[in-house]
Amino acid sequence: MIRWEQREDGIVVLTLDDPAQSANTINARYIEAMGATVDRLRAERDTITGVVITSGKPNGFLLGMDLKDFTAGAAGPFGDGAAGGGGASDGAAGGGGAAGSATDGASGVGAGATRPISRRVYELAGIVKDQFRRLETLGRPVVAAINGTALGGGFEVPLACHHRVVLDSPSIRLGLPEVTLGLLPGGGGVTRVVRLLGVQDALTKVLLQGQRLRPAQALEIGLVDELATTPEELIDKAVAWIAANPRAAQPWDRPGYRLPGGRPTDKAMAMALPAFPATLRKQLKGAHYPAPHAILCAAVEGAQVDIDTALRIEGRWFASLVDTPVQRNMTQAFFFDLQHLNRGGSRPAAEPSRVSKVGVIGAGMMGSGIAYACARRGIDVVLVDVSLTAAEKGRDYSRKLLDKAVSRGRSTAERRDATLARITPTDRIDDVAGCDMVIEAVFEDLALKHETYRKLAAVLDPDAVIASNTSSLPITSLAEALDRPERFLGLHFFSPVDKMPLVEIIRGKATSDQTLARGYDLVRQIDKTPIVVNDSRGFFTSRVFGAYILEGLAMLAEGVPAASVEQAALQAGYPVGPLAVVDEVTLTLPRKLRDEARRAGVRTPSHPGEAVLDVMVERYRRTGKAAGAGFYDYPGDGSPKRLWPGLAEAFGTPSGPPAVPMRDLRERLLVVEALEAVACLDEGVLEAVPDGNIGSIFGIGFPAWTGGVLQYVDQYPGGVAGFVARAEELAQRYGERFRPSATLRERAERGEPIRTR
Numbered sequence: 001m002i003r004w005e006q007r008e009d010g011i012v013v014l015t016l017d018d019p020a021q022s023a024n025t026i027n028a029r030y031i032e033a034m035g036a037t038v039d040r041l042r043a044e045r046d047t048i049t050g051v052v053i054t055s056g057k058p059n060g061f062l063l064g065m066d067l068k069d070f071t072a073g074a075a076g077p078f079g080d081g082a083a084g085g086g087g088a089s090d091g092a093a094g095g096g097g098a099a100g101s102a103t104d105g106a107s108g109v110g111a112g113a114t115r116p117i118s119r120r121v122y123e124l125a126g127i128v129k130d131q132f133r134r135l136e137t138l139g140r141p142v143v144a145a146i147n148g149t150a151l152g153g154g155f156e157v158p159l160a161c162h163h164r165v166v167l168d169s170p171s172i173r174l175g176l177p178e179v180t181l182g183l184l185p186g187g188g189g190v191t192r193v194v195r196l197l198g199v200q201d202a203l204t205k206v207l208l209q210g211q212r213l214r215p216a217q218a219l220e221i222g223l224v225d226e227l228a229t230t231p232e233e234l235i236d237k238a239v240a241w242i243a244a245n246p247r248a249a250q251p252w253d254r255p256g257y258r259l260p261g262g263r264p265t266d267k268a269m270a271m272a273l274p275a276f277p278a279t280l281r282k283q284l285k286g287a288h289y290p291a292p293h294a295i296l297c298a299a300v301e302g303a304q305v306d307i308d309t310a311l312r313i314e315g316r317w318f319a320s321l322v323d324t325p326v327q328r329n330m331t332q333a334f335f336f337d338l339q340h341l342n343r344g345g346s347r348p349a350a351e352p353s354r355v356s357k358v359g360v361i362g363a364g365m366m367g368s369g370i371a372y373a374c375a376r377r378g379i380d381v382v383l384v385d386v387s388l389t390a391a392e393k394g395r396d397y398s399r400k401l402l403d404k405a406v407s408r409g410r411s412t413a414e415r416r417d418a419t420l421a422r423i424t425p426t427d428r429i430d431d432v433a434g435c436d437m438v439i440e441a442v443f444e445d446l447a448l449k450h451e452t453y454r455k456l457a458a459v460l461d462p463d464a465v466i467a468s469n470t471s472s473l474p475i476t477s478l479a480e481a482l483d484r485p486e487r488f489l490g491l492h493f494f495s496p497v498d499k500m501p502l503v504e505i506i507r508g509k510a511t512s513d514q515t516l517a518r519g520y521d522l523v524r525q526i527d528k529t530p531i532v533v534n535d536s537r538g539f540f541t542s543r544v545f546g547a548y549i550l551e552g553l554a555m556l557a558e559g560v561p562a563a564s565v566e567q568a569a570l571q572a573g574y575p576v577g578p579l580a581v582v583d584e585v586t587l588t589l590p591r592k593l594r595d596e597a598r599r600a601g602v603r604t605p606s607h608p609g610e611a612v613l614d615v616m617v618e619r620y621r622r623t624g625k626a627a628g629a630g631f632y633d634y635p636g637d638g639s640p641k642r643l644w645p646g647l648a649e650a651f652g653t654p655s656g657p658p659a660v661p662m663r664d665l666r667e668r669l670l671v672v673e674a675l676e677a678v679a680c681l682d683e684g685v686l687e688a689v690p691d692g693n694i695g696s697i698f699g700i701g702f703p704a705w706t707g708g709v710l711q712y713v714d715q716y717p718g719g720v721a722g723f724v725a726r727a728e729e730l731a732q733r734y735g736e737r738f739r740p741s742a743t744l745r746e747r748a749e750r751g752e753p754i755r756t757r
Helices: 028-043 077-084 088-092 102-107 117-136 153-159 177-181 189-197 199-207 215-221 231-244 267-272 275-284 290-302 307-321 325-342 365-375 388-407 413-421 446-459 475-481 513-525 541-557 562-572 578-585 588-599 608-619 647-651 662-683 689-700 711-715 719-734 742-750
Strands: 002-006 011-016 050-055 142-146 163-167 226-228 357-361 380-384 423-426 437-440 465-468 488-493 502-507 529-534
Touching (some): 002 028, 011 231, 142 153, 177 325, 189 199, 189 290, 199 215, 199 290, 215 226, 226 231, 290 307, 290 325, 325 529, 325 689, 365 388, 446 465, 502 513, 513 529, 541 578, 541 647, 541 662, 541 689, 562 578, 578 588, 588 608, 662 711, 719 742
Parallel strands (some): 011 050, 050 142, 357 380, 357 437, 437 465
Antiparallel strands (some): 488 502
């Protein structure tokens, strides 16, 4: 697990290289090996001049705790050995090796098997932190030579080193993303980052954001000390730093150390401190996310004491988050479900492919964003619009994004110029000849799209793939213009493309497995997450998103104050309320989609929210943000938007106590989306639960604390049966749209969760 090589100059190079896995993780093997390694370093300290820690894996330095083991509960290899005092974990800590064997620890044997998971994980974290503490107090310089991604616990190892050198590779990510899993860094990450950067910068730049940083970003923040351009230079810089700092120690272990920015008891910090929880509450908008609060507490409390006490405080806050509903949900979504999709879990079995040249038809906001996403990942792009001026304007969209990255030190002028050189603007559709794939991003007009496809088919190679970025038009209908519909699919990007991580891949009735796989491979090639759905009007994300918008409008129709509608959404954990969202997409778009569906023969039950759109557009001529007037007013003087005062008169506001409890308002939004998602599953639009969960969080802002729209059903108190009972209750109060389907009721009767699908 950890190879030991001592050089002639006395420097020990430790190479992390788990023989049983393709990536290094903090598992029972690692803990045992690191404990034994630290023991040896301390025993042979007099013959050692310094230590370099690096990785033997091509795809990462250390990827944090092995969450398969972490979530295994009472049967898992971590907690039981650690708590039982007799497994690999205790032996690895250097003080209890005689108490048991590695096999005992891995099999869950020991007195700790009956302890709560939180207690066992607390003790496990204590063992890991003890190893880190003994490493940083070795009395010899220790340098992390980070040659791959290091996240979570994997980055806590470098934090326990005296110096950090990172290979400046675009594929490397660094950071402490535990907050996105409903956790906090439990291996000393909170404590050490606070001591490196100070309380305020540690919280705002690292711990509460959970960002996965590129090497240059980590250097700018101060999490790493140097960048290297080659693997050889990486080791050379580590060795040179050891030679120049033979008596290295952590700043917090040196006499006279002062916390950057001051301790919480210092006057300036004490005056600023009361704003921290208020700011956090404002950011969370009342939604239930315990991890940010725990991180804030661990950081502030730990900053007032010595490091060893701070590490214990951090450990207790860490344990308070473990095995809670929010933590389980977020870990399931952001680790297991996300990993499933990014590793090809919804990809059909087909030959792998890579795109070298892509055509993008339409240089509007979506097309320009798609061109940027492809070019920045090394793909040549032909960007087509009706005029060369429009196409060049589309390329300028990329220029602005790249200029901003250069100005912030996140890229270089050379990289910017190379990326822009990959985008060829043109007004000639014939110029897409030779492209492996063409993505159409023109207006949502069936006739226009059909005309575009016929022109493309005339110039493309027979095996080239054509994709549409449509958000609602059925892929099967769009493919009717093509002689080879098996080479056609939907690639629904989300706006803005440069920020949104999801692509919804839609399989039409004729789409082949090979075509679907090629679309999947492109999405991964440009570093986005794919979900796969089958053809349906609105597909998955637009259907579920539409249910959210219409429910917010239905509340307004009932006389619920607009501010209460928006506040309920924010308290539920949505990033934006339904009225603000529909203003962004325009009030005319949902009406257009509704009317097109009805013209196509789709008959759906009337919804009380639809009348609200009609009143706003037809009576008041308020069509959304682009027109400066929708559910909100948008002052032209730059002041913040505000809800239109005329809403009360237009839709009525009941006097006296609220007629609808806030809990009902919150849960109506959540439940109605979940019911629509279950319908997608029943109809075969969705084939797998991870696609639904990740699609809902990444694509349409379903609250992350739930673990996703289908996980929300499973995690509801009482499971599926509890969810069905609540939906029936809402149906009695607010309408048949909340009535659970027969299949969902049957699942509740069997006690069968959605995830078994």
